[in-house]
């Protein structure tokens with residue numbers, strides 16, 4: 229493998245290219261007209277403009293990207309996350325054109341893209357599942373009898389959904405019919421597939437996911453868990469590894485369950501198996517994401533492996549170079565997604581120019597970044613500027629390094645989630661590890677951030693006053 233095209237932009241495009249360069253592999257960037265001056269374009273050995281700013285005219289143009297790859301003698305395409313990364317049709321086209329797709333086979337992408345097909349696949353593998361049904365349901369009376377059997381509240385989910393899209397909570401039997409109608413019509417218009425199913429609603433779950441890696445020689449390894457419960461509206465904001473609540477026994481049990489999910493779909497490459505964990509620490513298989521995830525760096529830091537390097541080696545047919553026993557957790561890692569969003573204004577995208585943009589540095593600090601000072605934050609794409617990742621010997625040390633790094637990160641021109649991150653990492657519930665997916669809803673309000681900002685300003689004013697008074701004393705001394 230001599231040359232890789234990265235079919236993505238921003239921090240993840242750079243992240244992939246870094247490893248390719250380390251491995252002596254040439255890199256090709258693709259970009260839209262909005263990204264003409266973006267760092268990922270300069271980072272690559274070659275770069276080709278593939279279209280206009282809107283993703284569907286550029287980063288989602290699979291056939292155009294394949295055409296570029298062939299023209300430039302590329303061997304393999306890395307899709308990053310988002311965009312074409314979980315598009316089975318694209319993976320298929322890549323292969324048909326004699327190129328390597330750095331990811332799983334189209335069949336596995338397709339299977340795990342359908343929640344019902346995924347349930348069907350894992351059926352014979354003894355994986356714990358949330359009580360519910362594993363087939364599409366349309367008949368209201370059947371739905372009612374199932375709901376009564378598993379007990380309210382229940383959750384209606386779209387088979388083609390994922391990441392929370394198309395979900396509806398039903399608290400009482402008399403709401404079931406109307407909610408089901410809505411769910412079906414939403415799923416039909418959003419995914420072109422109106423299949424829905426029912427699960428028991430786990431009221432206060434934690435979201436814990438397992439990183440797995442499968443090679444083409446039948447080896448599947450788990451790289452332990454990431455805790456991703458701190459999210460708002462299904463958008464993760466803070467992630468960590470390991471989880472503050474898993475015991476070694478539970479970790480092993482979940483790891484083995486995750487490798488079975490991978491086996492059930494003949495998985496290849498890097499994947500993530502998502503679980504819900506209830507208050508009693510029962511875990512349930514939720515879905516599998518068939519890509520490298522945004523939050524993969526926390527796993528890299530605690531295991532010492534380069535997941536992109538493993539992806540590339542697996543794609544070129546190599547066997548995983550380690551065994552499960554070789555893998556050990558060392559230390560603790562945290563990630564804060566730094567979005568150009570205003571936490572004081574309902575996390576609305578905050579577009580503008582990065583008038584000042586200086587990254588924190590130092591021991592235990594990693595920033596996976598896609599921006600630089602003077603750049604505009606384009607309105608066309610996800611507004612994530614970077615991922616601030618810290619590593620410490622202990623969770624507490626990682627938190628301290630994170631708080632200092634947030635302080636040292638200088639961003640002017642747009643509002644960001646940095647102050648929100650500070651709020652999370654200082655919060656008692658986070659500190660004690662006693663939180664679930666409702667953390668933001670339960671504890672966060674813009675008023676608390678405003679109050680904190682005012683307190684900070686007050687302290688700064690008091691320090692300035694103290695300095696002023698002591699300066700005056702010094703100045704007065706000669707005249708007295």
Ligand code: MV4
Nearest residue numbers: 358383390391392427428429430435459514665
């Ligand atoms: C659930 C659930 C409770 N009970 N399923 C949301 C995203 C999608 N992957 C599945 N999700 C959930 N499924 C049952 N049976 C709660 C969620 C959920 C959630 C899951 C993980 C992380 C954040 C979440 C926020 C709200 C709801």
